[in-house]
Amino acid sequence: MKNFFSLTMPQLKDYLAELGKEKFRAQQLFRWVYVQGETEIENMTNLSKKFREELPNYLTFELPKVVEQLDSVDGTRKLLFDVGDNMTVETVLIPSEDRLTICLSSEVGCNMACRFCYTGKQKLKKRLSTEQIVGQYVQAAKTLEGEDRRITNIVFMGMGEPLDNCDAVFNSIEIITADYGFNLSRKRVTVSTSGIVPEMHRVWEAKVRLAVSLNAAYDEIRNVVMPVNRRWPLEVLLETCKEFCAQTKDSITFEYVLLKDVTDSLEDARKLPKLLKGIPCKVNLIPFNEHPGSEYKRPNRQRVLTFQKVLMEAGMQTLIRRTMGRDIYAACGQLTSKFEGRPEMMDMKKPSNDLHI
Numbered sequence: 226m227k228n229f230f231s232l233t234m235p236q237l238k239d240y241l242a243e244l245g246k247e248k249f250r251a252q253q254l255f256r257w258v259y260v261q262g263e264t265e266i267e268n269m270t271n272l273s274k275k276f277r278e279e280l281p282n283y284l285t286f287e288l289p290k291v292v293e294q295l296d297s298v299d300g301t302r303k304l305l306f307d308v309g310d311n312m313t314v315e316t317v318l319i320p321s322e323d324r325l326t327i328c329l330s331s332e333v334g335c336n337m338a339c340r341f342c343y344t345g346k347q348k349l350k351k352r353l354s355t356e357q358i359v360g361q362y363v364q365a366a367k368t369l370e371g372e373d374r375r376i377t378n379i380v381f382m383g384m385g386e387p388l389d390n391c392d393a394v395f396n397s398i399e400i401i402t403a404d405y406g407f408n409l410s411r412k413r414v415t416v417s418t419s420g421i422v423p424e425m426h427r428v429w430e431a432k433v434r435l436a437v438s439l440n441a442a443y444d445e446i447r448n449v450v451m452p453v454n455r456r457w458p459l460e461v462l463l464e465t466c467k468e469f470c471a472q473t474k475d476s477i478t479f480e481y482v483l484l485k486d487v488t489d490s491l492e493d494a495r496k497l498p499k500l501l502k503g504i505p506c507k508v509n510l511i512p513f514n515e516h517p518g519s520e521y522k523r524p525n526r527q528r529v530l531t532f533q534k535v536l537m538e539a540g541m542q543t544l545i546r547r548t549m550g551r552d553i554y555a556a557c558g559q560l561t562s563k564f565e566g567r568p569e570m571m572d573m574k575k576p577s578n579d580l581h582i
């Protein structure tokens with residue numbers, strides 16, 4: 226038995242051929258599911274009665290269940306999915322002026338152990354399957370039915386390190402971007418990594434965009450904040466970034482979490498432009514979102530603006546990421562698989578003055 230949402234068109238054709246079925250059935254099935262939005266076999270009326278009766282014996286259309294939906298006052302939506310074995314993952318829809326970006330999770334927990342990250346507090350518990358990743362997209366799109374908005378962009382910046390689960394992540398991208406799938410442009414898909422250098426070629430081979438979670442300008446600091454740096458230090462990481470730009474002629478987004486008194490100094494700000502010299506890029510500054518038990522603090526607004534000013538004066542393209550969904554714990558670095566250990570959710574109907582820096 227296979228799950229339909231785990232398969233690309235060629236994989237489904239091969240599977241049907243193995244079962245002695247006509248390959249053109251694959252096209253019909255993809256059309257029903259991804260174009261017509263139909264997953265009830267009895268409603269797929271152009272399939273023969275015999276094929277419809279047999280189908281449940283070798284193909285399931287099961288999707289991960291949405292166990293909770295939280296809507297923020299700012300339009301951000303967080304969905305909690307049941308991914309089996311008593312585990313859940315979170316997916317976030319983030320609106321901006323002309324976009325609706327879905328932030329997908331690739332793992333439950335994460336082995337990268339970045340010290341500022343809520344997810345990184347849990348060890349890796351499970352790598353999600355292709356159908357669980359595609360399923361987040363399908364189910365999130367369903368929650369938008371009847372609303373005047375649709376998903377325009379994907380970022381793999383939810384729970385987990387996508388390059389630690391390459392096969393499922395890139396298979397999902399194949400399905401979502403294919404013309405027989407959701408036909409989303411590959412230029413609207415971004416894979417974000419903490420810096421697993423040996424797998425970064427998969428990003429340029431898939432012709433999608435790259436974001437790198439940088440978060441420090443010096444190895445000594447990055448070694449502490451992001452242990453992955455001990456294996457692949459800044460010099461090696463940035464050489465691979467240059468290779469990405471050469472291969473794709475594309476630029477890179479560097480994410481930089483500002484941790485008070487750890488990564489937010491003037492010295493750090495002055496070092497960054499030197500470090501990133503020769504790499505077409507922009508730097509997203511993310512003032513740290515504090516979470517229960519976090520050892521780091523959020524810098525004040527002035528400190529963040531000063532950091533940005535130094536980068537801008539050095540000619541760097543940079544923006545301060547607006548914090549979205551903070552009232553529903555959907556902001557960057559706040560995702561986890563359980564609600565345990567969190568303070569009471571804020572009243573989502575009440576606008577908060579503390580949503581942006």
Ligand code: SF4
Pocket residue numbers: 335336337338339342343344345346383384385386419438
């Ligand atoms: S920031 Fe990303 S890579 Fe680092 S621990 Fe969190 S989920 Fe894993």
